[in-house]
Amino acid sequence: MDVIVIDTPQLGDRSYLVHDGRAGLVIDAQRDIDRVEAAAQEAGVEVTHVAETHMHNDYLTGGLVYARKHGAVYLVNAADEVAFERTPIADGETVRVGELTVKAVATPGHTHSHLSYVVEHDGRQAVFSGGSVLYGSVGRTDLVAPGHTVGLTHDQYASARRLAEEAAADAALYPTHGFGSFCSSGPATGAGGSTLGEQFTANHVYTDADEEHFVTELIANLTAYPSYYVHMSPGNMAGPGEPDLDVPESLDPAELRARLETGEWVVDLRNRVAYSSEHLRGTVSFEYGNGNSFSTYLGWLFPYGKKLTLVGSRADVENAIRDLSRIGIDSPDAALGEDPRELAPDAAISSYPRVTWEGMAAQRQPGEAILDVRRADEHRASRIEGAVNIPLHELLNRLDEVPGGRLWVHCGSGYRSGVAASLLERAGHDVVQIDDAFDRAAEAGLPIAA
Structure with a gap:
């Protein structure tokens, strides 16, 4: 059994391709599936199955598109009332992926219908825990509805113990969240790897023997999460389409100026030092490429349904389009270039200290x-x-x-x-x-x- 990690640091998440050398299973695919396709091609395996641990709150899935495009079986919890055809799977059911045995384990907490997957091959086990047990913590429990948070937090506590019963202590642990994602809660470590057994002594969901204390502490430490989350689960239930990642033709200066003058969302991707010294008045600064804050904070503030224009280098615009597609902001327009005076010669220029x-x-x-x-x-x-x-x-x-x-x-x-x-x-x-x-x-x- 080999596990290929497909990292999305911009959102703090990971997708996985697990395979036996011939057949593969993709778990929690991000919407830009070309990265998964490249990983499968490089490994020389055929992806026969795609699975979701849950209908994600922090990104749109690429699982449905990948399964349709490549004729793979799409495994989604039978309890999820989705608007598309899939192969339903429920707690305790197993499927074969080549020589791999994949068992679904109900682990509610992050969502009511959350599943984890225990994969076995040649005596080895791997646990794909989604938003259940993370490295150092668990997935947050307040994303469904305020009235469900206490119950879901109790569920998380119980689910962690269920996983400990279903898999061996030396099973490798592969969570989807916990690498900077706002879907994690508590002291998630962001470690590069771990086993289920290591979490028994390093994760408060296991080390806290008092369930009520765990529930109270976890809820007390939950912080604000991005407003765009409200769009993600419904979008995943409906079935996201494949995004258009092409860079559009650059806007002409008159059109860019008109958008600025009418107060449209025009986002400058340059670094904040360059922006503060000189920018087109009316633009907003969301620096691209410095850490992983861009899509999180733009998605948090941008009014979904409005038109978005990106201003910056072709490389930054191309990367930003990919990042934004993962959270359902599709097909923005662009003004390509980094000199405000050339992009819109007749528009007002501004600066601040x-x-x-x-x-x-x-x-x-x-x-x-x-x-x-x-x-x-x-x-x-x-x-x-x-x-x-x-x-x-x-x-x-x-x-x-x-x-x-x-x-x-x-x-x-x-x-x-x-x-x-x-x-x-x-x-x-x-x-x-x-x-x-x-x-x-x-x-x-x-x-x-x-």
């Missing part, structure tokens, strides 16, 4: 507001005394609460403050972006409260 904590300490005038756009839980844990907290994901709905005058905008690293500064400038505010790590604020002399 970008400083470190030392720069703010030296330049900020008395009475000027500090705006913290981190999540509320981050702000509660540690904050600059007197800072106003409006989380980035709430900013557009709370613009009437933003203080007047010059604003000094910060986050935890500089990415979110760059997005926030661009949104605030677009709304008419006088902004200064603090492009610095929050952990450095104290050494720069800022008063910290906790």
Whole structure:
């Protein structure tokens, strides 16, 4: 048995191709299936089965498209009321994939109908746990509906123990979430690999012997999750189509200017340093390629159903189109290039200051507001005394609460403050972006409260 990991760090998830050298099973495929196709071709195997652990909340699946395109059996929980034909599978049922034996195990918690798969071959076992047992934690339990969270958290606790009964301690563990995904909860480690047995001593779902304590602690530590999640499960139930990943023709300058003047969503993909120094007025800064924040935060803020235009290099636009397709933002338009004056010569150009904590300490005038756009839980844990907290994901709905005058905008690293500064400038505010790590604020002399 060989397991090929297909990593999607932009969303903090993994898909898997497990095979016996001839026949293969794909588990939790991302929507851009060409990566899975390439992995299967390189391994020289035929994918005969595709399986879902659950109808995902953080991305659109490519499982249906892959199964249809390649004539594979598509395994989806029989309890899921999907709008397409699939091969239903239920708790305890097994299928053969070449020489592999694949057993479905009901592991509710992340969703009500969540399945894990225990795969066996030549005495070896692998557990594909989806959003059940992760490395160090479990999948979050608050994504179905508020009234279901307590029950699902109890389910997670029980499901972890069910997996421990169904598979050996030395079984390799392959979760879908837990590598930066907001679908994980608690202290997920993001480790590169683990076994089920290692989790018995490293994962709080196993080390906490008090179920009620585990449930209370996990729920208390759940934080905000991206608003685009509301679109994912319904989209997966309906059956996502194959995305168009082609880069469109570049908009002409007059059309780009018209979109800016009418307030459409025009997203500048350049790094935040270049953006702050010079950009087309009315654009919004979502830096591409610096970490894995782009699709998460754009998806969190973008009003689904509106037209999106991407501005940047061909490479960045191409990559952004792929990333956004995974969360159901399809076929954006583009203006290709990195010089704002060439892209729209007659459009207004703007800029705003970008400083470190030392720069703010030296330049900020008395009475000027500090705006913290981190999540509320981050702000509660540690904050600059007197800072106003409006989380980035709430900013557009709370613009009437933003203080007047010059604003000094910060986050935890500089990415979110760059997005926030661009949104605030677009709304008419006088902004200064603090492009610095929050952990450095104290050494720069800022008063910290906790």
